[in-house]
Amino acid sequence: AQSVTQPxxxxxxxxxxxxxxxxxxxxxATPYLFWYVQSPGQGLxxxxxxxxxxxxxxxxxxxxxxFKRSQSSFNLRKPSVHWSDAAEYxxxxxxxxxxxxxxxxxxxxxxxx
Amino acid sequence: ExxxxxxxxxxxxxxxxxxxxxxxxxxxxxxxYWYRQxxxxxxxxxxxxxxxxxxxxxxxxxxxxxVERPDGSNFTLKIRSTKLEDSAMYFCASSxxxxxxxxxxxxxxxxxx
Numbered sequence: 001a002q003s004v005t006q007p008x009x010x011x012x013x014x015x016x017x018x019x020x021x022x023x024x025x026x027x028x029a030t031p032y033l034f035w036y037v038q039s040p041g042q043g044l045x046x047x048x049x050x051x052x053x054x055x056x057x058x059x060x061x062x063x064x065x066x067f068k069r070s071q072s073s074f075n076l077r078k079p080s081v082h083w084s085d086a087a088e089y090x091x092x093x094x095x096x097x098x099x100x101x102x103x104x105x106x107x108x109x110x111x112x113x
Numbered sequence: 114e115x116x117x118x119x120x121x122x123x124x125x126x127x128x129x130x131x132x133x134x135x136x137x138x139x140x141x142x143x144x145x146y147w148y149r150q151x152x153x154x155x156x157x158x159x160x161x162x163x164x165x166x167x168x169x170x171x172x173x174x175x176x177x178x179x180v181e182r183p184d185g186s187n188f189t190l191k192i193r194s195t196k197l198e199d200s201a202m203y204f205c206a207s208s209x210x211x212x213x214x215x216x217x218x219x220x221x222x223x224x225x226x
Contacts, residue, residue, distance in 0.1 A: 045217070046214060092156075094213030101158060101213050
């Protein structure tokens with residue numbers, strides 16, 4: 001069955017530090033992969049997506065993610081975190097030929113000044 | 114920027130009561146979804162809707178749930194007889210194509226007492 005694992009429940013970084021949020025997936029074929037961000041009191045906003053092609057994808061707000069098939073991973077990175085990046089981040093896999101997304105449990109990012 | 118809007122933002126109801134959650138998807142989108150997030154748990158797929166019918170539903174979406182697009186703009190989720198375990202944040206989403214690039218609303222928090 002398809003699943004998404006985000007091993008880190010909570011991460012704290014200092015403003016200006018680099019960031020990597022981990023995501024591993026279980027899926028029988030090449031997946032559609034997504035990262036969404038949820039700020040407090042807000043809905044989920046799409047940061048970036050991978051469908052095919054270049055395995056390094058760029059998203060909004062300076063985020064990028066790299067699809068590594070051999071590791072079944074799709075980790076999210078940002079070279080320099082801003083205080084406004086504090087939020088909950090969700091990795092998701094899209095199941096081909098269906099309509100649904102399967103989400104991970106999320107990683108809460110806290111940013112210290 | 115177009116957005117998905119949801120009402121109410123928070124509803125408190127007694128167990129056994131009917132609840133209707135409303136959503137206005139982005140106007141040119143064709144695919145509509147409901148997801149829910151029980152406090153501290155994953156965002157879970159409930160149902161997808163396309164061409165005026167349900168295209169897929171999860172095992173959570175039992176006979177107590179129904180969806181409707183009554184007037185070409187609103188998309189509603191009805192829970193016929195609420196249970197305590199229905200307490201959650203319910204997210205509406207829409208997309209132009211069914212590739213997982215969803216636009217989410219801010220959510221409706223349902224509290225069942």
